[in-house]
Amino acid sequence: xxxxxxxxxxxxxxxxxxxxxxxxxxxxxxxxxxxxxxxxxxxxxxxxxxxxxxxxxxxxxxxxxxxxxxxxxxxxxxxxxxxxxxxxxxxxxxxxxxxxxxxxxxxxxxxxxxxxxxxxxxxxxxxxxxxxxxxxxxxxxxxxxxxxxxxxxxxxxxxxxxxxxxxxxxxxxxxxxxxxxxxxxxxxxxxxxxxxxxxxxxxxxxxxxxxxxxxxxxxxxxxxxxxxxxxxxxxxxxxxxxxxxxxxxxxxxxxxxxxxxxxxxxxxxxxxxxxxxxxxxxxxxxxxxxxxxxxxxxxxxxxxxxxxxx
Amino acid sequence: xxxxxxxxxxxxxxxxxxxxxxxxxxxxxxxxxxxxxxxxxxxxxxxxxxxxxxxxxxxxxxxxxxxxxxxxxxxxxxxxxxxxxxxxxxxxxxxxxxxxxxxxxxxxxxxxxxxxxxxxxxxxxxxxxxxxxxxxxxxxxxxxxxxxxxxxxxxxxxxxxxxxxxxxxxxxxxxxxxxxxxxxxxxxxxxxxxxxxxxxxxxxxxxxxxxxxxxxxxxxxxxxxxxxxxxxxxxxxxxxxxxxxxxxxxxxxxxxxxxxxxxxxxxxxxxxxxxxxxxxxxxxxxxxxxxxxxxxxxxxxxxxxxxxxxxxxxxxxxxxxxxxxxxxxxxxxxxxxxxxxxxxxxxxxxxxxxxxxxxxxxxxxxxxxxxxxxxxxxxxxxxxxxxxxxxxxxxxxxxxxxxxxxxxxxxxxxxxxxxx
Numbered sequence: 001x002x003x004x005x006x007x008x009x010x011x012x013x014x015x016x017x018x019x020x021x022x023x024x025x026x027x028x029x030x031x032x033x034x035x036x037x038x039x040x041x042x043x044x045x046x047x048x049x050x051x052x053x054x055x056x057x058x059x060x061x062x063x064x065x066x067x068x069x070x071x072x073x074x075x076x077x078x079x080x081x082x083x084x085x086x087x088x089x090x091x092x093x094x095x096x097x098x099x100x101x102x103x104x105x106x107x108x109x110x111x112x113x114x115x116x117x118x119x120x121x122x123x124x125x126x127x128x129x130x131x132x133x134x135x136x137x138x139x140x141x142x143x144x145x146x147x148x149x150x151x152x153x154x155x156x157x158x159x160x161x162x163x164x165x166x167x168x169x170x171x172x173x174x175x176x177x178x179x180x181x182x183x184x185x186x187x188x189x190x191x192x193x194x195x196x197x198x199x200x201x202x203x204x205x206x207x208x209x210x211x212x213x214x215x216x217x218x219x220x221x222x223x224x225x226x227x228x229x230x231x232x233x234x235x236x237x238x239x240x241x242x243x244x245x246x247x248x249x250x251x252x253x254x255x256x257x258x259x260x261x262x263x264x265x266x267x268x269x270x271x272x273x274x275x276x277x278x279x280x281x282x283x284x285x286x287x288x289x290x291x292x293x294x295x296x297x298x299x300x301x302x303x304x305x306x307x308x309x310x
Numbered sequence: 311x312x313x314x315x316x317x318x319x320x321x322x323x324x325x326x327x328x329x330x331x332x333x334x335x336x337x338x339x340x341x342x343x344x345x346x347x348x349x350x351x352x353x354x355x356x357x358x359x360x361x362x363x364x365x366x367x368x369x370x371x372x373x374x375x376x377x378x379x380x381x382x383x384x385x386x387x388x389x390x391x392x393x394x395x396x397x398x399x400x401x402x403x404x405x406x407x408x409x410x411x412x413x414x415x416x417x418x419x420x421x422x423x424x425x426x427x428x429x430x431x432x433x434x435x436x437x438x439x440x441x442x443x444x445x446x447x448x449x450x451x452x453x454x455x456x457x458x459x460x461x462x463x464x465x466x467x468x469x470x471x472x473x474x475x476x477x478x479x480x481x482x483x484x485x486x487x488x489x490x491x492x493x494x495x496x497x498x499x500x501x502x503x504x505x506x507x508x509x510x511x512x513x514x515x516x517x518x519x520x521x522x523x524x525x526x527x528x529x530x531x532x533x534x535x536x537x538x539x540x541x542x543x544x545x546x547x548x549x550x551x552x553x554x555x556x557x558x559x560x561x562x563x564x565x566x567x568x569x570x571x572x573x574x575x576x577x578x579x580x581x582x583x584x585x586x587x588x589x590x591x592x593x594x595x596x597x598x599x600x601x602x603x604x605x606x607x608x609x610x611x612x613x614x615x616x617x618x619x620x621x622x623x624x625x626x627x628x629x630x631x632x633x634x635x636x637x638x639x640x641x642x643x644x645x646x647x648x649x650x651x652x653x654x655x656x657x658x659x660x661x662x663x664x665x666x667x668x669x670x671x672x673x674x675x676x677x678x679x680x681x682x683x684x685x686x687x688x689x690x691x692x693x694x695x696x697x698x699x700x701x702x703x704x705x706x707x708x709x710x711x712x713x714x715x716x717x718x719x720x721x722x723x724x725x726x727x728x729x730x
Contacts, residue, residue, distance in 0.1 A: 061717060062388050062410040075722065087726040094729070156577050174506060177578070178562045260562025261512045262555065264729035272514065275381035276721050277388060277406065 055283035064279050072284035091264040099248045102187040106244055110195025118203035134193050146186050146257050153177040178260030186258045194243035202236030238304040242297055249293050346628040347372040352398030353380055361641055369635055371628050387412055391618050396629050400613045402446035404471055405713040414619040415454040415469030420630050423637045426654045431474050436705040445537020445712030448612045472614030473633050474653035476645050479608030479703045483584030487598045496606050497527035500554045509573055509582035512563035514724035516711055519609055520583045521547050527606050537712030541719055548723045552730040574599055586649045601696040607708030646670050647683050673699030
């Protein structure tokens with residue numbers, strides 16, 4: 001079209017405005033999306049590609065050399081075909097256990113808090129105030145929030161000392177700290193708010209007349225919750241679950257500190273390998289972890305069509 | 311859009327930046343040409359503000375500390391050799407660092423006190439007596455074939471890999487008040503008596519050597535070289551650790567200095583692998599803690615200064631000046647007062663009080679209260695140092711921190727232990 005219109009420039013401009021508004025608007029849209037796309041490209045896609053590439057490289061104590069070897073992956077799954085569980089399977093099972101436990105607690109807890117905030121608080125100011133209250137723990141760092149549990153839970157910690165002085169126990173309860181319990185406790189403490197926020201957002205957008213209609217039709221409180229509120233809160237639940245799953249899957253600081261470094265996590269394996277300059281092995285582990293997390297998110301989005309619900 | 315009608319936000323910002331920058335760029339020009347700054351890569355433990363202040367006073371050299379953890383030091387030297395001018399690293403890391411070719415050998419002729427460096431490094435001897443050689447003993451990696459050589463020389467040459475800064479002999483820390491009986495052997499670390507009250511460090515290359523000390527102490531097996539195990543030896547050691555872990559022997563594992571202090575001070579553990587300054591810190595909290603000498607000997611470590619290959623001109627001269635200053639006594643005395651050992655003991659002695667020297671180096675009871683470099687009370691008069699004199703402690707070294715040939719395999723097995 002440009003070629004044809006070349007001789008008369010004035011007409012071209014007029015024609016292109018008249019006949020081609022669509023492409024221009026579309027290119028504008030692309031332009032608007034470009035900054036974010038660029039950020040994703042530089043900080044997400046490129047590092048991921050590099051990680052993928054390096055996972056096929058060879059390495060020794062002081063150098064990594066470009067190659068195409070599957071050795072790093074066979075190392076990850078070394079011994080997995082034998083009867084005894086291999087390190088990787090054990091590690092993932094342990095991590096999945098924490099994912100399940102954390103989800104099982106943060107989901108009802110997060111939903112209950114969000115429900116209370118959305119439906120039981122009448123004043124918007126109070127609601128916002130309470131909502132902000134939920135975020136106060138985030139004013140300090142993750143690690144500090146975790147460390148603060150240690151004097152409480154330890155062998156000679158506050159809880160054990162109190163119980164002992166009350167005469168309720170004779171020997172301190174050892175399992176409070178450096179145990180699965182401590183890890184789950186910390187995860188619930190750290191991650192519940194990631195459940196609250198998206199669920200609250202979903203609940204806040206529910207048309208109140210729907211609930212009135214349900215009540216008018218004779219639905220009980222539980223029926224309203226189960227048949228009206230819960231289905232409409234699905235996107236929030238899904239997003240919250242994705243947050244929690246990814247946070248727990250990739251975590252190694254919480255598991256390390258609260259588990260007394262005795263509980264394995266995929267992140268810790270990767271960290272140790274990085275520290276010993278085994279970058280390709282770490283990259284292979286990272287790729288496997290990424291695949292596992294993506295599969296879980298895929299499963300979640302299968303259950304709830306986020307695109308449609310939003 | 312008329313560019314002159316109103317200033318855009320960008321030009322405004324530029325103006326503001328220029329205004330803000332003016333006093334900063336203008337000010338130091340007066341003596342900017344004189345002082346040299348050395349970027350000093352190492353662990354926080356060895357980077358003291360007192361040393362930086364003193365060297366600034368004496369030589370006019372500014373030290374810019376880059377504090378990272380031990381493994382990170384190695385990683386930096388291998389992957390970012392231009393990010394520092396001077397590195398303080400462990401001798402065992404040299405097996406990774408030297409083949410990378412990123413460090414330059416130090417010219418022994420430019421180190422004034424090179425021939426007075428402790429025989430622990432040059433010959434592997436203490437007062438003429440051979441000490442344990444297993445693992446990456448500094449003696450084995452002390453000399454280079456050439457300035458840019460990538461292989462270690464077996465006989466003395468004029469090129470040194472690192473100039474030693476500090477070294478020490480590590481053992482187990484115990485809580486004598488909670489154990490209430492003498493501990494004499496490494497095997498007590500895995501003694502079921504201390505079930506749920508023991509700890510080992512979660513740094514694979516060091517943790518596995520502590521485990522090897524235990525295995526040898528029980529008499530089950532004698533290693534060819536605890537610091538360079540074969541695959542079956544690694545399997546055997548990890549198996550012992552896994553059995554202990556499944557039986558609930560360990561309360562926790564620790565990875566950094568402060569974790570080890572907290573575990574011990576809070577009574578979570580009563581026996582664990584430990585570092586000497588951590589024991590001092592537990593005691594400083596008023597909690598009894600002993601750095602227990604054991605009959606099988608110590609696991610020793612040493613670190614020293616290295617310079618990157620790319621260092622040249624005034625910075626290179628400054629690095630040599632600083633290293634010479636470091637060996638000349640003040641810094642050595644400073645380190646000895648913290649319970650470490652310095653490379654040239656004679657010069658450090660000249661900077662210490664006779665009673666300090668007797669306490670720290672000769673293992674004699676303190677004549678009067680022993681103060682740390684910062685003036686805090688470390689030991690009351692009459693106390694003796696755990697493990698005794700320099701000759702007794704360094705003379706009983708059994709093995710050195712190491713990087714094994716089977717390092718990759720070892721790390722994999724260690725991860726298996728953690729996951730068990």
